[in-house]
Amino acid sequence: MFDAFAERLEEAWKKLRGQDKISEANIQDALKEVRRALLTADVNLQVVKQFIADVEEKAMGAEVIAGVRPDQQFIKIVNDELVAIMGESNVPLAHADQPPTVVLMAGLQGTGKTTASAKLALHLRKLNRSSLLVATDIYRPAAIDQLKTLGEQIDVPVFEMGTDADPVEIARQGVERAKAEGIDTVIVDTAGRLQIDTDMMAELARIKETIQPHDTLLVVDAMTGQEAATLTRTFDEEIGISGAILTKLDGDSRGGAALSVRRISGAPIKFVGMGEKVEALQPFYPDRMASRILGMGDVLSLVEKAAEQVDLADAEKMQEKILSAQFDFNDFLKQTRLMKSMGSLGGIMKLIPGMGKQISDEDLQKGETQLKRSEAMIGSMTVEERTNPDVLSSSPSRRRRVAKGSGFEESDVTKLVSDFKKMRSLMQQMGQGNLPGMGGGGMP
Ligand code: GDP
Numbered sequence: 001m002f003d004a005f006a007e008r009l010e011e012a013w014k015k016l017r018g019q020d021k022i023s024e025a026n027i028q029d030a031l032k033e034v035r036r037a038l039l040t041a042d043v044n045l046q047v048v049k050q051f052i053a054d055v056e057e058k059a060m061g062a063e064v065i066a067g068v069r070p071d072q073q074f075i076k077i078v079n080d081e082l083v084a085i086m087g088e089s090n091v092p093l094a095h096a097d098q099p100p101t102v103v104l105m106a107g108l109q110g111t112g113k114t115t116a117s118a119k120l121a122l123h124l125r126k127l128n129r130s131s132l133l134v135a136t137d138i139y140r141p142a143a144i145d146q147l148k149t150l151g152e153q154i155d156v157p158v159f160e161m162g163t164d165a166d167p168v169e170i171a172r173q174g175v176e177r178a179k180a181e182g183i184d185t186v187i188v189d190t191a192g193r194l195q196i197d198t199d200m201m202a203e204l205a206r207i208k209e210t211i212q213p214h215d216t217l218l219v220v221d222a223m224t225g226q227e228a229a230t231l232t233r234t235f236d237e238e239i240g241i242s243g244a245i246l247t248k249l250d251g252d253s254r255g256g257a258a259l260s261v262r263r264i265s266g267a268p269i270k271f272v273g274m275g276e277k278v279e280a281l282q283p284f285y286p287d288r289m290a291s292r293i294l295g296m297g298d299v300l301s302l303v304e305k306a307a308e309q310v311d312l313a314d315a316e317k318m319q320e321k322i323l324s325a326q327f328d329f330n331d332f333l334k335q336t337r338l339m340k341s342m343g344s345l346g347g348i349m350k351l352i353p354g355m356g357k358q359i360s361d362e363d364l365q366k367g368e369t370q371l372k373r374s375e376a377m378i379g380s381m382t383v384e385e386r387t388n389p390d391v392l393s394s395s396p397s398r399r400r401r402v403a404k405g406s407g408f409e410e411s412d413v414t415k416l417v418s419d420f421k422k423m424r425s426l427m428q429q430m431g432q433g434n435l436p437g438m439g440g441g442g443m444p
Pocket of ligand 1: 248
């Protein structure tokens with residue numbers, strides 16, 4: 001997603017590289033590239049026009065900042081505009097003071113509405129909020145079964161009245177049920193059609209009128225690209241939406257819908273669907289999405305992911321060890337496992353700013369293989385050797401034993417130990433801010 005967009009944007013930055021400031025003359029070429037990039041990403045034309053006009057205005061009005069190159073400044077302006085268009089911060093699901101919170105799900109058939117309903121219920125469970133799923137799609141018996149199956153899978157009750165009842169009545173009774181049972185949130189799944197259809201809209205409007213939802217979420221399939229804008233406008237005008245869930249962002253969509261929904265309707269994207277599984281739902285963060293789009297690396301996610309795994313005390317201990325050169329093979333193993341628990345090495349590297357494009361899959365593969373080899377060799381070391389790697393440097397017989405035990409050559413062990421020591425000293429210097437470009441000034 002957004003790969004072609006990011007590549008195109010590179011062209012825009014290039015137009016300003018080497019210029020000494022942003023000017024009326026040089027900005028036009030850069031804007032043209034941004035425009036192309038947005039269209040490549042399948043962003044709605046009207047949204048593109050507005051976006052370009054806003055960026056141009058800001059770029060022309062921007063003060064020259066000492067030490068900032070024009071292309072960098074332009075990247076920042078585009079980034080800010082991307083964030084602005086998507087809505088600054090994450091907007092969570094409504095939570096009523098008086099339960100139950102009522103959530104109405106709307107959208108075309110096949111967009112992932114039923115799946116998203118179950119995903120939401122699971123998400124709420126993690127927040128200690130109970131939910132009731134309500135099946136009102138009486139036109140497709142399979143849809144009711146699908147919701148029931150998903151409900152069973154995540155152990156969330158499903159309210160249904162078969163296919164003979166009136167959807168409005170089902171929704172009403174579903175909400176009543178939740179109220180009676182003290183359930184925190186009711187999620188009402190509704191019937192979709194393949195296309196916008198007056199009967200569908202009328203029914204949705206009646207359901208909405210009856211149950212007075214706290215949140216009316218439009219489920220939008222990211223693959224619909226340009227169409228997402230029209231769809232959003234129609235649903236918003238006819239029934240009024242308070243938010244959206246953008247599904248199938250894991251697919252090969254060009255991502256444009258993410259930029260259209262809020263600009264068109266004023267309603268924020270609250271969640272994104274990243275896969276078919278019920279766990280695959282994430283709150284939507286415009287700022288992170290913007291930095292991902294720009295290929296500047298989603299460092300925030302990286303840090304958050306890491307923070308989930310290590311507690312602070314552990315991190316502090318590790319830092320102390322690094323600074324005092326106490327870092328040993330045990331710590332190395334711990335770090336390796338931590339990285340693995342965060343996902344593949346490739347996945348992590350791609351999140352680091354500037355790294356994604358530079359590292360080939362082949363290099364990543366090599367990195368992963370190397371880590372596995374290192375782990376195997378460390379596995380054959382004694383406790384003493386792990387905590388004091390220096391004993392290996394001075395003892396060929398120890399290195400031979402480790403090599404034999406792990407199925408490698410002595411030279412492999414020698415290299416591991418010497419690489420490790422180099423890394424340790426580098427980390428120490430970084431920790432003390434003594435590397436060029438790290439803010440310190442110790443090294444030439
Ligand atoms: P509904 O007709 O709108 O209720 O759509 P469904 O919930 O039945 O989903 C339609 C299809 O899209 C199903 O095959 C889902 O597994 C799939 N789907 C739903 N959400 C996602 C998503 O975020 N990513 C991917 N890849 N597939 C999804």
